Amino acid sequence: MSSKLAVVTVTFSPGEHLEQFLGTLAEATKEDPQVVMADNGSTDGAPEAADAAHEHVRLLRTGGNIGYGGAINRAVAEIDDEIEFVVIANPDVRWAPGSIDVLLAAAERWPRAGALGPLVLEPDGSIYPSARQVPDLVSGAGHAILGTVWPSNPWTAGYRQENETVSERSVGWLSGSCLLMRRAAFDSINGFDSRYFMYMEDVDLGDRLGKAGWLNVYVPSAEVTHAKGHAAGKHPELMLPAHHQSAYRFQADRHPHWWQAPLRWALRGGLAVRSKIAVAAAVRERRTNQNEGGTTHGN
Template identity: 35%
Template sequence: MTQSSAPATLAVVIVSYRARQLLAECLDSLFAHPPAMPWEAVVVDNASDDGSADLVRKRYSAVRLLANDANLGFARAANQGASAARADFVCFLNSDARVMPGTLDRLVAILRQQPGVGAVGPRTTGSDGHVIRSCFKFPTLARPLFNVRPLRTVLGPSTLALAYEPWDPTTTRAVDWVSGACLMVRRDALERLGAFDPEFFMYFEDVDFCRRLWVAGRAVWYVGDAVVVHHTRGSTLGVHTPGLFLMEQRSRLRYFRKHYGVPGMVFIRGAMGLAALWHLAALPFQRGPARASQGVRVNLDLLREALAPARGPRP
């Protein structure tokens, strides 16, 4: 945190929900490895019931805290945090992520050196150092068909894959989109595009934002020599539950409706329904009654979702 009265050049916005311990580790990493420029941190707590807000108040008095009375979802809370800061660069950082030495400076440097780049994201690793994919190609209408094994065999993985191959994680390059686990954006790009679309409660808001950046003429870069450690799904209690899975599918539907129109929505619902039916048909061959029972519930919910009318932003 800058000790001078100069306005912040960089604002780090952290959205937190029931991630008290991980939030503390995230903030500790910021103060251990601060950028070499005036900066500020803004934590937006989405009505956590684990004492996260009190932690920030008591232990991190220099951090600006915005404590919501309800869970507004990631996109709305991230926008709230960005609006509270006036820095030239805004870094959206997950509460379950930790920055490494020099990471924030490197990301700012790329944005300063490359005026045509609107957003950047770092290389992401797990706590054990293994690389976690954090940049991808934009999803296509055919992608949900990848979940149907016979079609995956016929079409081949290269046809539907979102990952870049071959891939050198240390290389810096333009990509379609980078993960919102750590996403640094120019202030003017945020203001021009209106930040994250609040219709996405969680999931796909980063994909949508990067797509809108490219449409607006701003590139998105992956920066291979800047590193963030990410506890995958740590901020959602560490488990990809059936509820979170359905939330992800609803956001997927919103994304395709927004960017592909009604025909795209109809196709993607059909593809999702086909995938659900395929998995239901394969369930008798699953091992264990508990796994089969959960599979029935999840895929029936997915099938209902595919047949349901479009929903609003709430999960």
């Protein structure tokens, strides 16, 4: 086994994505990394099958669905201390050949990089904006309120960095769907904040890395494809409230003073209303799609 690199992922009934993840991983690096799967309660048998089929893959049961960041922390804790780099990735990522080695080479060029992230492609080949600014209260609110009804608004455009040249550069934070992290950087900030059940944990991680003196470096010469949300998209009534709760936690943590309490109250109330509207819209859309599917296919 390599003494330089390990790979960790969180599984929650990942289905066929997991085998694609492991199969393409073999072409992503010349290293021979141990893979730790932190399983949050899968019921499809995919993690068990991968554990049995791959000698370098280890299944770690977390005992329940403890969230993404908490499960990653558990997995990293199992890795030998001498491992210098840890790849953190969703199990629905497919690796381009050599992609991890490109990230490792970039880490040599950027000795202050705590996290390095690749160019993330959608399944249709379009680029996902995975390298972004850390949202402040104004830009975060503008994006949250207007992002769906006015996608080109200046707050969303600035936050998502979609108009930036695709180039290797330091950014505010990187998508947690795929990261190469220095173990020293991960340990220096105690990893992910496990209070985030899902969403925003990567924004928080990148922000805390920056405040601790590390860089978040976007490396678009490394490429991965992310199926994105195979588990989350099935349950909007659970995932959308979690997203809004995480958005509140992120801003509340950064506005903690007693005199900022009215701001926190307004933020909590506004996000709660927005969450209810978003859930109702998602449920309506799902019902419409199901009805159209039923008519089309005669079910």
